Amino acid sequence: DVQLVESGGGSVQAGGSLTLSCTTSGFASTTTYCLAWFRQSPGKGREPLASIYSATGRTYYPGYRRGRFTIFRAGAKVDLLMSSLKPEDTATYYCATHSTRVGGVCEYLMHTASTDYERWGQGTQVTVS
Helix, strand or coil: CCEEEEECCEEECCCCCEEEEEEEECCCCCCCEEEEEEEECCCCCCEEEEEEECCCCCEECHHHCCCCEEEEEECCEEEEEECCCCHHHCEEEEEEEEECCCHHHHHHHHHCCCCCCCEECCCEEEEEC
């Protein structure tokens, strides 16, 4: 079975940085997919932050701007580097995958803020104070 496991969450002071990791397992070697990071605060919907296409490593960000969040591959993981953190960044952070053979789908999903991803991790909490 495919599994996604987030790690790296915790408490951090405003202005600091934090790197989250998403470890995937169970994918067939021929499967290609978009892997995206989302966050969700209480009472709000899931907000996309960044995505990466597994076949090429190309990255996508909302509004075509990287901002304070950077997604990158780190060996078998996909990390999300968060910089200059603010209290409003407090949320549960999730990674998710959408299987596709077309990298343009990752761009479409990111720029339409879609949550149409088949698999989700359990989330990791980030608290900024």
